[in-house]
Amino acid sequence: MKLTRLRVEQFRQFRAPLEIRDFAPGINLFAGPNEAGKSTLAAALRAAFFERHRSSSVEYLRPWGDSAAAPTVEVDFELGGQSCRLVKTFLARKRCTLQIGNELLDGAQAEDRLAELLGFQHAGRGESRAEHWGIPGLLWIEQGGAHSLREAVGHAADHLRAALDASLGEVAASGGDGVLAEVRALRAELLTEAGGRPRGAYKEALERQERLAAELETLDAAIEQYRQRVDALAVLRREQAADEAQRPWETFRTRQREAAASLEAVQVLERERVNTLRQQAEAEQRATLWRSQVEADAREKQALADRAGAEEAARARWASAQAAVAPWQAGVDAANGELQRVRADLARARGRDARARLEREAAAAQTQAEVLARRLKEAEQADEDVRTLRQRAAVLAVPADLLAALRQGARELAELDIRRSAAATRVRYALLSGQQLRLGAETLHGDGERELLEATALELPGVGRVDIQPGGSDLAELRARIDRLHARQSERLRTLGLASPEAVEARVLEHAGLLNELTGAQARLQALAESGIEALRGECAAQHARADELANALHALPPAAEDGAGPPVEEAEAAEQAALRALAGAQESLQQARLAEADARARLEAASREHATARQAYEAPARARALAGARAGLTDALAQGAELARRAEALHARIAEAHPDILRQDVERYRASADQQEQQYRARRDDILRLEAALQAEGAQGQDERRAELARDLAQARRRADELGRRASALDLLHGLLDEQRQRLTRRLRAPLQARMEHYLRLLFPQASVDIGEDLAPASLLRPASGDVQGGSVDELSFGAREQMGVIGRLAYADLLAEAGRPTLILLDDALVHSDDERLARMKRVLFDAATRHQILLFTCHPEDWRDLGVTARDLQALRAG
Numbered sequence: 001m002k003l004t005r006l007r008v009e010q011f012r013q014f015r016a017p018l019e020i021r022d023f024a025p026g027i028n029l030f031a032g033p034n035e036a037g038k039s040t041l042a043a044a045l046r047a048a049f050f051e052r053h054r055s056s057s058v059e060y061l062r063p064w065g066d067s068a069a070a071p072t073v074e075v076d077f078e079l080g081g082q083s084c085r086l087v088k089t090f091l092a093r094k095r096c097t098l099q100i101g102n103e104l105l106d107g108a109q110a111e112d113r114l115a116e117l118l119g120f121q122h123a124g125r126g127e128s129r130a131e132h133w134g135i136p137g138l139l140w141i142e143q144g145g146a147h148s149l150r151e152a153v154g155h156a157a158d159h160l161r162a163a164l165d166a167s168l169g170e171v172a173a174s175g176g177d178g179v180l181a182e183v184r185a186l187r188a189e190l191l192t193e194a195g196g197r198p199r200g201a202y203k204e205a206l207e208r209q210e211r212l213a214a215e216l217e218t219l220d221a222a223i224e225q226y227r228q229r230v231d232a233l234a235v236l237r238r239e240q241a242a243d244e245a246q247r248p249w250e251t252f253r254t255r256q257r258e259a260a261a262s263l264e265a266v267q268v269l270e271r272e273r274v275n276t277l278r279q280q281a282e283a284e285q286r287a288t289l290w291r292s293q294v295e296a297d298a299r300e301k302q303a304l305a306d307r308a309g310a311e312e313a314a315r316a317r318w319a320s321a322q323a324a325v326a327p328w329q330a331g332v333d334a335a336n337g338e339l340q341r342v343r344a345d346l347a348r349a350r351g352r353d354a355r356a357r358l359e360r361e362a363a364a365a366q367t368q369a370e371v372l373a374r375r376l377k378e379a380e381q382a383d384e385d386v387r388t389l390r391q392r393a394a395v396l397a398v399p400a401d402l403l404a405a406l407r408q409g410a411r412e413l414a415e416l417d418i419r420r421s422a423a424a425t426r427v428r429y430a431l432l433s434g435q436q437l438r439l440g441a442e443t444l445h446g447d448g449e450r451e452l453l454e455a456t457a458l459e460l461p462g463v464g465r466v467d468i469q470p471g472g473s474d475l476a477e478l479r480a481r482i483d484r485l486h487a488r489q490s491e492r493l494r495t496l497g498l499a500s501p502e503a504v505e506a507r508v509l510e511h512a513g514l515l516n517e518l519t520g521a522q523a524r525l526q527a528l529a530e531s532g533i534e535a536l537r538g539e540c541a542a543q544h545a546r547a548d549e550l551a552n553a554l555h556a557l558p559p560a561a562e563d564g565a566g567p568p569v570e571e572a573e574a575a576e577q578a579a580l581r582a583l584a585g586a587q588e589s590l591q592q593a594r595l596a597e598a599d600a601r602a603r604l605e606a607a608s609r610e611h612a613t614a615r616q617a618y619e620a621p622a623r624a625r626a627l628a629g630a631r632a633g634l635t636d637a638l639a640q641g642a643e644l645a646r647r648a649e650a651l652h653a654r655i656a657e658a659h660p661d662i663l664r665q666d667v668e669r670y671r672a673s674a675d676q677q678e679q680q681y682r683a684r685r686d687d688i689l690r691l692e693a694a695l696q697a698e699g700a701q702g703q704d705e706r707r708a709e710l711a712r713d714l715a716q717a718r719r720r721a722d723e724l725g726r727r728a729s730a731l732d733l734l735h736g737l738l739d740e741q742r743q744r745l746t747r748r749l750r751a752p753l754q755a756r757m758e759h760y761l762r763l764l765f766p767q768a769s770v771d772i773g774e775d776l777a778p779a780s781l782l783r784p785a786s787g788d789v790q791g792g793s794v795d796e797l798s799f800g801a802r803e804q805m806g807v808i809g810r811l812a813y814a815d816l817l818a819e820a821g822r823p824t825l826i827l828l829d830d831a832l833v834h835s836d837d838e839r840l841a842r843m844k845r846v847l848f849d850a851a852t853r854h855q856i857l858l859f860t861c862h863p864e865d866w867r868d869l870g871v872t873a874r875d876l877q878a879l880r881a882g
Contacts, residue, residue, distance in 0.1 A: 001823035002077060003028075004077060005020065006023075006075055007019040007073070008040075008071075010070055011047075011063070011072065012062075013035070014044075015063045024855075026871070027847065028871070029871050030873070031860055032877055034861055038830065041859070042140070044073045045073075045140070045827065049075075050136075051090070052123070073087075086098050097110060119136070137156065139814055141807070141828050147799060149805065149809050153777040183731060186731050187732060190727065202725065205724050206721050209718055215710055219706060229694065230695060233688065233691045236688050237688060249673075250674075252670045253674045256670035256671050260667050272651055286633065287634055290631070290634035300617070304615055307610050308611055321601075328593045338582065339583055346572035362547065365546045366551075376536050380533065386518065386525055390518060396507055398496065398504060398511065409488060409489045410501055424475070426449055426450070427451075427458070438458070455467065753816055754772045756812040758770060765783055779794065781793075800834035804835060815850075825857070827859075828858045830861060848869065
């Protein structure tokens with residue numbers, strides 16, 4: 001397979017068409033920086049071949065932001081010696097055509113034929129994925145995917161095996177696969193394919209053996225448990241008889257009551273001590289209250305002196321605040337006078353500006369009124385044109401159904417004329433010079449051809465006459481149909497008052513021209529009077545009224561000379577603002593001075609009231625008597641508190657000597673012991689009843705007979721499992737031997753592929769060899785090192801080495817496919833970017849050698865690395881610009 005032309009349009013970043021021609025049969029090198037479109041071209045090839053044209057899962061092909069785009073890819077290529085062309089359009093105008101030589105296919109048929117020829121399959125639903133790409137997916141390396149060889153080989157494995165020519169037929173003819181399949185089927189009945197684990201009847205036999213063994217074990221455990229329960233019942237009965245005789249819980253209840261009485265006596269002392277402590281606290285609270293009253297006398301005396309000093313200080317601050325008000329009042333009066341003068345200047349300046357503005361508005365209104373008047377006149381003329389054209393178009397209008405009938409009749413007449421001409425008898429003649437024939441009423445000379453639609457006589461001078469009767473019964477019917485159609489066409493033309501279909505078409509053209517003129521006139525009318533002529537008339541009248549109103553207002557103003565001279569408005573407004581700020585500042589200062597004076601006066605009044613109130617309260621007669629009572633109460637409360645403290649201490653000593661915490665522990669210990677003994681006695685009685693009932697039930701189940709039956713069934717199950725196990729082992733052994741033999745044959749099948757791979761491998765790693773795995777992918781690499789041969793898995797190589805092995809493997813597969821007559825095309829999208837200079841030089845030798853057998857498309861963003869490849873790089877940016 002060789003590409004000859006590629007064209008993409010509206011495809012991702014290629015909004016404009018891009019066409020590439022003149023592909024070389026060997027290496028084709030395309031260069032460009034990142035995002036120049038290299039991967040997009042590779043994606044276009046994949047979409048053209050792999051994606052269904054009707055798929056709705058290919059929105060990613062559309063240029064960004066262009067919802068109406070129809071991504072299109074055209075590919076010209078040679079396949080099997082034939083020229084082919086594939087054209088596929090996605091999304092907006094879904095279409096697919098495939099031309100192979102002279103054969104033309106379209107739609108799904110074309111896509112299926114292409115998949116069959118190239119060795120891939122389409123996705124059942126949604127977007128095509130790597131597992132569908134088959135051979136092209138193996139040979140077309142995506143950017144960054146050269147190292148992933150095993151997965152691509154897996155997707156193309158069936159096609160590769162089909163290319164291993166006659167060896168497959170030889171193995172199939174030997175009958176070995178049939179025997180292996182039969183043994184595998186028999187083995188699969190007893191063992192799993194993956195791990196050789198039991199399955200089917202073998203698994204059921206083992207499970208039955210295990211189940212019976214488990215049941216037997218459970219039954220033995222139940223028998224042993226029955227015996228243990230009999231022994232346990234005897235022990236419980238002996239313990240229950242002993243407790244019944246001794247009744248130990250009653251002794252513990254007596255000791256609990258004795259300990260509780262001692263604890264109650266201690267708790268009485270504790271309550272007395274708590275009451276004493278409460279009385280002591282009350283005496284201390286009374287002492288604190290009397291003490292606070294004595295201390296309050298000293299504080300009130302000091303507070304009276306403080307209030308006298310505060311009254312004198314407030315009086316001094318009020319006098320100072322009064323003195324500060326007068327200067328600020330004078331400043332406010334001066335600022336008010338300056339503001340009145342400035343505002344008079346501003347009023348005169350604004351009057352002058354109002355006259356000038358009114359003069360400008362009056363002139364503009366008059367100009368606008370004149371413009372609207374001209375527009376109104378033009379709109380009225382356009383409206384008249386619209387009415388005239390509409391009337392003329394209505395006269396020339398041809399009904400749509402009548403026009404369609406005339407055109408259909410013309411098409412039918414043309415078709416009938418063709419059929420009549422085809423059915424007519426043709427007479428071709430070539431007469432010698434000077435000779436003539438007579439055909440009907442016409443004399444024929446020279447050479448020519450005539451169509452005969454009816455019986456005609458051909459006279460041969462000196463010979464006789466030939467009557468020619470045109471054959472076929474259809475001719476008369478055709479003539480009749482033609483006459484009927486001509487009659488209907490004439491009737492339609494009479495309806496329109498026209499002589500011929502050409503006149504009808506001329507009228508239709510004239511009507512269309514008038515409609516175009518009408519559209520233009522309507523557009524002019526709409527542009528002149530967007531809201532209608534009446535609205536335009538109203539607007540024109542309103543504008544004239546506005547102009548008159550402004551002119552009258554201007555005449556009403558006093559003459560300009562009376563305004564006098566003065567500063568302009570801006571200066572007057574600035575002066576007004578300055579005067580306002582000065583006045584505001586003076587007023588604010590005056591207000592602050594007045595507030596300060598009022599505050600000082602209020603503070604003085606408050607200080608005077610507080611001083612008088614405090615002096616009156618301190619000098620009251622009842623206060624002296626209350627102070628004497630507080631001192632006596634303090635003395636009594638201190639004495640009573642001391643006595644209560646001594647009594648509480650004595651009670652505390654007696655309580656500590658009785659150890660109330662130990663007494664509480666004794667009460668709890670004896671109570672718990674009595675409860676435990678009594679509960680144990682009752683629980684043991686319940687256990688004896690349950691054991692007796694259970695033993696009676698189990699003794700009636702016949703467990704010994706059941707055990708004998710289970711032992712017999714278990715012996716049978718073991719014999720069955722052993723028999724199936726021996727059969728499974730034999731089949732497993734036979735399957736292994738047959739599979740080993742098949743592996744030896746399979747290694748012979750891999751020999752052609754290994755030979756092609758080692759051909760390229762030695763150009764990269766001299767004297768190296770590769771081992772091909774069961775999946776037809778490189779498994780391990782062997783290389784000589786220091787007189788020895790070292791090997792390892794290909795998957796363990798470095799990323800760059802795996803990338804090189806991936807390219808080599810694909811070239812080997814391509815050679816194998818080409819030898820089998822299958823189409824090949826190599827596509828490398830920025831491959832080998834992780835190779836050092838030495839390895840890259842060797843890989844160039846590999847690619848150059850492969851290019852003698854395959855067409856290779858190589859995309860790169862580093863053209864300088866490929867200068868010695870022997871081909872000229874084609875710049876994608878230059879191709880797009882061209």
